[in-house]
Amino acid sequence: METKAKCKFCYRSYVYHPGGATTTLNRHLANCTQYQNKLAKAKAQGTLNFGPDDGNSLVVNPTEYDHEHTRELIAKMIIAHEYSFRMVEHKWFNILMKWMNGNYEFIGRKSIKNECMRVYESEKNQLKRSLKEAESISLTTDLWTSNQNLQYMCLVAHYIDENWVLQCRVLNFIEVDPPHTGIVIAQAVFECMVEWKIEDKVTTITLDNATNNDTAVTNLKAKLLARKNSVFDPNYFHIRCAAHIVNLVVNDGLQPIDNLITCLRNTVKYFKRSPSRMYKFVEVCNNYSVKVGRGLALDVKTRWNSTYKMLDTCIDYKDAFGYYEDVDTSYVWKPSDSDWVLFGKIRPILGTMAEATTAFSGSLYPTANCFYPYIVKVKRALIGAQQSRDTYLMSMAAAMLEKFDKYWEEKNNVMVIATILDPRFKMRYIKWCFAQIFDPVRCEIEINDINQELERLYNKYEILNRQKMGDNGMNRQSTIASLDTTSSMASIASDFQSFLQSIVTESSKSELLIYLDEPNEPIDNKHFNLLRYWNVNCHRFPVVSSLAKRFLAVPVSSVSSECTFSNAGRVIDDYRSSLKPATVQALVCASSWIRGTYEDNNHPLVVGDDEDDVESIEFPKCMVSSN
Incomplete structure (x- = not known):
C-alpha cells in the first residue's frame, strides 16, 4: 500500500511503500537540493538528525538556525495566505520570531517582496518540470x-x-x-x-x-x-461551462416567480434587522401550530441556487407569513397564494437544477465524468414537465429545453466518453440514459454513434501506445538476441518471438471490450476513488487508461477560474x-x-459545499424549544 510523506526540507510530497521506506527516502534526499545544502552546512556547523517517530520525519538540530530558509518560509506564508508584505515589519511579529529563535534577523517589506518573487520563479520552474x-x-x-x-x-x-x-x-x-x-x-x-x-x-x-x-x-x-x-x-x-448554461436555463424558470422571490427576500431582511420581530414571528407560529424547525435563509442574488434554498426554506412558513401580517401592520411583503402555487409546480425542476449547479460548482473542480448523471437528471425533469397536463409547466419546460439544447447543439461527446470511463457507469449507464431521453429509433442511432466513436478513439490510442512501447520492445529483443548467438535456442526463440508478434492483433477481445464487459463498480460506494481505480488497473488496461487520463481531467465548469x-x-x-x-x-x-x-x-471526487452562498437566519432557541 502506498503512503505519502512530506520532506521537511523541500516541502514536497513523495510516495513510498512502507516496506521500502528507507530506500524511497534516501532516493528522495539524493535529489533534494535543499537537503544537500543543509547536509553541507551540518558538516561544518552542526548535525542533521532523523526523527525518532517513523523514520520519515526530518529534523534539523534545533541549535542551528537557517535565516535564509526562515525567510523563504515566511515568503510562502505571505503568498499562501494573502498577507501584506508589511507584516514582517510589525512589532509583535518580530517579538514572536525573536522569542522563537534569538538568531532571527529583521526582514523589511522590500526584502520579503523580493523573496516572494524568488519563490515564484522557483515554483514556476518546478511546475514546468511537472x-x-x-x-x-x-x-x-x-x-x-x-x-x-x-x-x-x-x-x-x-x-x-x-x-x-x-x-x-x-x-x-x-x-x-x-x-x-x-x-x-x-x-x-x-x-x-x-x-x-x-x-x-x-x-x-x-x-x-x-x-x-x-x-x-x-x-x-x-x-x-x-x-x-x-x-x-x-x-x-x-x-x-455547464454551471453557466444551467444558470441561463434556470433564469427562464425563475422569471414567473420573481415577485415571490422579491417578497421573501424583503421578508427575511425585515426579520433579520429586528430580534423583536423574530420573537413575534415565532410566537405567531406557536399560536397557530406552525412547526418551527430550521430558521430562514437569505440568498445571494448572483447565485441562483442560493435563491432556491431561500425559497425552499421559507415554504414551510407560508401560512405563518399571512398570520404575521395581521399582527404587524408594517409588514407588507406577504407572498400571494398564486405565487406559492406556481412555486410548488416548478419546485421539483428547480431542485434538480440546484443540485446540478452545486455539483458543477464544487470546490474540487468536478471533472467530466460527473457531468452526465446530473445533466441527464435535469433533462428528464424538463421532459417530464413538458409531458404533463399543466399548461404552464408545458410551456415553461419547452422554453427551457430549447435553450438547454441550444448551447449543446454542437455535438461534443467528451462528457459521454468520460462517463463511460468511470467504472461505476460504463456503457450500460449511457444506454439507460439514452433510453430515458430519446425515442427508440434515436436511442439506437446515438448508441451506435458512441460505439463507433469509442472504437475510433481506442484504435488511435492503441497505435500511439504501440509507438510509445516500440523502442522498449526493440531494445528487449536486441538484448535477448545478444545473450547467446551461438546457441540453437536463439534461433528457436527468434522464430517463436516472430510468431507471437504475428498473432498480437488476433486477440478475440480488445482491451476496451474487456473493460466494458466487466461488472460495474457499486455506484453507492462512498469510498470509491476513481483515479485510484485507474492507478491500480492501468497495467491491465494500458490503452483505456490513457483515454481515462485524458478525458477524466476535463473540467466541466470554469469554477477554477472563478x-x-x-x-x-x-x-x-x-x-x-x-x-x-x-x-x-x-x-x-x-x-x-x-x-x-x-x-x-488523491481522494474521492465529491461535490463541494456551498453553504457560504446562503446566510442562515436562526430563530431564538428558547422560543423554538418551547414550540
Whole structure:
C-alpha cells in the first residue's frame, strides 16, 4: 500500500511503500537540493538528525538556525495566505520570531517582496518540470476586472499526473488590454501555452458562453491544427461551462416567480434587522401550530441556487407569513397564494437544477465524468414537465429545453466518453440514459454513434501506445538476441518471438471490450476513488487508461477560474490596489502552486459545499424549544 510523506526540507510530497521506506527516502534526499545544502552546512556547523517517530520525519538540530530558509518560509506564508508584505515589519511579529529563535534577523517589506518573487520563479520552474511529464492538459480561462480597473485573464491547467492525482494549477494571471475580442483572447491564451511549452499537450478548453469566447475557440483551433499534432482532436476541444448554461436555463424558470422571490427576500431582511420581530414571528407560529424547525435563509442574488434554498426554506412558513401580517401592520411583503402555487409546480425542476449547479460548482473542480448523471437528471425533469397536463409547466419546460439544447447543439461527446470511463457507469449507464431521453429509433442511432466513436478513439490510442512501447520492445529483443548467438535456442526463440508478434492483433477481445464487459463498480460506494481505480488497473488496461487520463481531467465548469478571481480579490484589496500586474501575477500564481503542493488531491471526487452562498437566519432557541 502506498503512503505519502512530506520532506521537511523541500516541502514536497513523495510516495513510498512502507516496506521500502528507507530506500524511497534516501532516493528522495539524493535529489533534494535543499537537503544537500543543509547536509553541507551540518558538516561544518552542526548535525542533521532523523526523527525518532517513523523514520520519515526530518529534523534539523534545533541549535542551528537557517535565516535564509526562515525567510523563504515566511515568503510562502505571505503568498499562501494573502498577507501584506508589511507584516514582517510589525512589532509583535518580530517579538514572536525573536522569542522563537534569538538568531532571527529583521526582514523589511522590500526584502520579503523580493523573496516572494524568488519563490515564484522557483515554483514556476518546478511546475514546468511537472507539466513536462503530463500526457494531456485541459485548460479553463476567464476575464476579471480588479479594483484597479484593470482587466486580468486567468488561465488554469488541469491534468492527471503520473501518480494518478488530479492537479489544478493557475498558469497565468495576466493583464489583457482592451478590446477583449476573441482574437485578442486567443492570442493571449496561445502565448501562455507557448511560454509553458504545453501547446502540444492541450486537448480541451472550458469557457463560458460569451460570443467572444466562441471566436477565441475558432482561432485557437486553427493555431493548434497548424501544428499537425496527432493527439489533438478539434471535435473535443471546446467545452462549454455547464454551471453557466444551467444558470441561463434556470433564469427562464425563475422569471414567473420573481415577485415571490422579491417578497421573501424583503421578508427575511425585515426579520433579520429586528430580534423583536423574530420573537413575534415565532410566537405567531406557536399560536397557530406552525412547526418551527430550521430558521430562514437569505440568498445571494448572483447565485441562483442560493435563491432556491431561500425559497425552499421559507415554504414551510407560508401560512405563518399571512398570520404575521395581521399582527404587524408594517409588514407588507406577504407572498400571494398564486405565487406559492406556481412555486410548488416548478419546485421539483428547480431542485434538480440546484443540485446540478452545486455539483458543477464544487470546490474540487468536478471533472467530466460527473457531468452526465446530473445533466441527464435535469433533462428528464424538463421532459417530464413538458409531458404533463399543466399548461404552464408545458410551456415553461419547452422554453427551457430549447435553450438547454441550444448551447449543446454542437455535438461534443467528451462528457459521454468520460462517463463511460468511470467504472461505476460504463456503457450500460449511457444506454439507460439514452433510453430515458430519446425515442427508440434515436436511442439506437446515438448508441451506435458512441460505439463507433469509442472504437475510433481506442484504435488511435492503441497505435500511439504501440509507438510509445516500440523502442522498449526493440531494445528487449536486441538484448535477448545478444545473450547467446551461438546457441540453437536463439534461433528457436527468434522464430517463436516472430510468431507471437504475428498473432498480437488476433486477440478475440480488445482491451476496451474487456473493460466494458466487466461488472460495474457499486455506484453507492462512498469510498470509491476513481483515479485510484485507474492507478491500480492501468497495467491491465494500458490503452483505456490513457483515454481515462485524458478525458477524466476535463473540467466541466470554469469554477477554477472563478475561485482564482476570489483569491485575487483578497490579494488586490483596497490596501494593496497599487500592486503592479507582474507582482499580482506572481502572488496569485505562486499561491496556487504552493497550495497545490500541500493539498492532498488523491481522494474521492465529491461535490463541494456551498453553504457560504446562503446566510442562515436562526430563530431564538428558547422560543423554538418551547414550540
